[in-house]
Amino acid sequence: MKTWKTWGVVAVSGLLIVLSWITGWDWLMIAAAAVAGWPIAVSAVQALRIRMISIDLLVIVAAVGALFINNYWESAAVTFLFALGKALERATMNRTRKALSDLVDSAPETATKLNEDGTTEVVELWELVPGDTVLVKNGEQIPVDGRVISGHGGVDEATITGESVPAEKAEGSEVFAGTWLRAGLLRVEAIGIGADSTLAKIIHRVEDAQDDKAKTQTFLERFSKWYTPGVMVAALAVGLITRNTELALTLLVIACPGALVISIPVSIVAGIGRAAKDGVLIKGGEYLENAARVDAVVVDKTGTLTNGRPELTDVEVLDPAYTANEILLLAARAETASEHPLAEAIIRGAENRGLVVEMVEKAEPVTGRGIRALVDGRTVTVGSAELLDHTPDATRILELNNLGRTAMYVGIDGRAAGIVAVADTIRADAPAAIKALHDKGVKVIMATGDARLVAENVAAQLGVDEVRAELMPEDKLVIVKELQAQGHTVAMVGDGVNDTPALAQADIGVAMGAAGSPAAIETADIALMADRLPRLPYALGLAKRTVNTMRINIGIALLTVAILLAGVLFGGVTMSIGMLVHEASVLLVIAIAMLLLRPTLTDTVPVATATSAPTRELIRP
Template sequence: MEHHNHSNSNNKHEGNHDHMLDNFKKRFWVSILLTVPILFHSKMVQGWLGVDFGYSGDGYVLFVISSVVYFYGGWPFLKGLISEVRKGKPAMMTLISLAITVAYGYSSATVFGLEGKGFFWELATLIDLMLLGHWIEMKSVMGASGALDELAKLMPSEAHLLKDHGETEEVKITDLKIGDLVLVKPGEKIPADGKVVDGSSYVNEAMLTGESKPVKKEKDDEVVGGGINERGSLKVEVKGVGEEAYLSRVIGMVKSAQETKSKTQNLADKAAGWLFYISLGAGLITLATWLVIGKDFDFALERMVTVMIIACPHALGLAIPLVSAISTSASAKQGLLIRNRTAFEKSRNVSMVIFDKTGTLTVGDFAVREIKALKDDYEEEDILKLVGAIEQESEHPIASGIMKKVKEEGIKVPELESFENITGEGVKGVVNGKEVKIGGPGFLKKLKIDYKDGDNGEGAETKVFVVEESKLVGYLTLSDQIRESSQKAVNYLKEQKIKVLMATGDNEASAKSVSDQLELDGYFSEVLPEDKKEIIQNCQKEGEVVLMTGDGVNDAPALAQADIGVAIGSGTDVAAETADIVLVNSNPRDISIIIEFGKSTYNKMVQNLFWATAYNAIALPLATGFVTSLVISPALGAVLMSLSTVVVALNAQLLKKSLNRAE
């Protein structure tokens, strides 16, 4: 799917919401204006005011105006009734439609000869308030989806395509193909994911990656479509278009999460279903009871209508979806992309967090500190050539550090005949006709190669071993540094009585150093991906609710096994398929934000469920009229019901403040 199609789909989605919002708004104002003459003609209202505006044929005028309100103002509810009945799932719209239809039918009958008093004014005010409630709901939902709209607007519509002779041609971004060269001038947006082939500048990717400061981009650096080029001109080779582009994947993940029903939502749906049958049964029982007692049909009908208004699960239907939409969108703005809402809700129960080390607790910006040849006929330069030939194909932070050293030394690496990434273990390839494997201590163990020299690295240092034709020929030692935010994250988690562990493929000395500095509860070193999965399984057997962080690819088994799998990464690596939550900005502090915001989200859901159900539970008996000192009219019932909806909507909006506090 091209980006244009994605944009069209998003615009269509946005257009539908705009149309629905305008539709409810228009119907509300027309109905409210028509309600004025309905109130003017109502005998009950005239009686309250102590006046009589009656004239010949006034009942027919009242009938005509009320008919317009019923069919025009009530159409969204009548249409919803048809949809729900066809699905075999009667719910809120069915209940509203039943109430207004009974009111309209009975009142119309009184105009044409049936004995009794009509209550067109209750019908009109009920429709007005229902339209107002839906209008408020639609505005809230649209507000919650604002992050998606903002993300979609980030991508420019055109690009400067570079031709063979250095000329540029203005093309639509939908016409861009992988491999095209585009020119991005200062102040312009990057039109597609790609790699800088010429130029130097600073690019603002705040809305995309959560990185607040503009990032320097030079030759061979990757850029993300939608970022703003702030200074120099850049020539960019297009690497990602359409739904493969980073922005499209982000929008897809956020939208998917918003549309996914959570466990709490399923609970709300069940409650709403039961409430419908309870309210319908209560309405019929109320009608029958008052008729048996001997009350007039109009009074009995009024009580039945009031019961149906009060019991309408409007607020209940809004309680969870609105919180879900707001939490997902607010999280996305902060670089927390929720792919699995059920896992996100579980985060409030996390009892153990297992961090990966490289690029998570540490910066992941490696520098080569030592190169050691272990064979007499090998020089340090030979080791660097072998490693450089293979690592040039890898995207791992360690590979970036090695290639930086290769460039600094001006070494020309030999041709690579084949390359394979051994997930979570290392890389291998054929160089000069020989198979070369590169990996850490755990990889050496798997190859059954034993090596000890009494120095397995210090601090946050990492060793990379080079194996040629099954023989260890040398190693490189790379240094890394602990992130400043790591200590804050660990401190917060410990304050919450959450155990903090680390699992890494690095050597014992490196793992111990990082663990000691951060005062972790424990660590596992020299582990392979399957080892991490087993570690998590063992912790879960002991009753721990485990949150695991990793890069989303190498740690796939562990992320899938964990109760909550969190992928750490930025740029085009963000769409980790196995993760429940993706952190765009590689910041361990975001783990504590997930847990804090997960708690706040769940609390808001529970508060909304409590308000919606408690309101119905208290108001329903009063609506029957059996408590003689407390008789609620249909109009008051509509007011109370709409107020409960407003309270639920406002309570959900407070989630944004919760996220700010979590930060």
């Protein structure tokens, strides 16, 4: 309704101007000025009530003054062009907020509830309670945050993570409200409903962020607060000195700082909106400006640069009577009796090679050494040389350990038959992310609690600039402070638990994989919804583009005012021409800001390989 009213005023005013040209009746021009000027006058009065001299007041004073000197065309033209500019400005600002409106529109309203007797019914979201089971069919929207109880399918999570490729979901998987099931059938236990869902938190966060003011915007608003009354005083002085009322009124019009005032908020809205569309939540304008200045990133290793869990990397045969698969299968079966993380890695590695790992018959953990088990009548040990009857050549074990891998002997009846080694593996997208950061001139510091040898091996494979190893959480805080003391603007990427002090100290705290962590969405300065490291350089690059856009727009606004002032002083610029150029500059500023809405995300992930990354040696139980 408001849109129709806005454009209705513009249409009626424009029609009256055309009719005045055709008939030559001045009263139609006065009516056109009144129709277009009335909403402007109301806005000016509302601003005065809160002791604010707005741009609207400048326009109204100029328009009324033009009527008093019988310059009806200038009065109508000024108000009509200003009203037209406002209508176009509102329309384009709505366009820049489309990323948020898309999120709001994606919020589900109903769900198919699965009752205890096996029947289903469609209910409103508010009728659900945590613990209810909802049924989601192929092509339907997932209505709640929850956990998959049964079923299998591919879920389009673009509204949450910005990922275009559907994520595979099975029993135990997390799902989010507002996403779409593109294949399969899922039964989901409701956990987050309505306002408690991740989507609702994202919408709330983006709304707050788009309204949050950057430091530059705050400065310009303070500037315009004094600039606008200053223009009125200057115009009055010019009128009194020159005795030229039309010149004074023209100065009022051409000095309107409209493009200057709109240049920052429209850029912030567009930048934050584009980021949200791509699964990156930026807390607000101030943090967007800070992110644009980041030139040093401190990154935790485990779970950020690496996958965060041990994987089988090597299987070597020492006794030619056995094959590599036989060695691995015996080791895996022995490890079925262990709950150690390394045991899980060996079993998973065997299963990935297509081996069937059956439970062991009898086993005995040996504290600090490994495990001894009875497998098919043979005594199998996995662990250190102390579990063997004969001490083997340790050369290969030491070589693997020097590479940062945890290597263990596989013994059969007291003799070393082979070696298995496990290690944390580098994330497939980590090398590309580090390179992208370097391309942007950002220094990358890896900070980890792991052993120095382990950390240096990871650093060598990734090409990070600096390695800090064997750290306590408080040591990471010291690193951030050191970098800031050196003049760096620092971003800290961590898991938000043991890295909390450093995240709080950093200029920008970054949370990865925040889709599953509502707390991270609320607290992080930048939240990467997808667990994708390349989104970090993308976010920093988008922030820099947004700030550059702000600067360009400020330059255009100031240049426009300077050119118009020169035009007035040297003649040739009238009120109507000044308003036309002024409104054109406003629309140009908005159009440039809208370029930020173009999709530029291209963080394709290379195919994961078995690249080994070192990890701290784990002491066996």
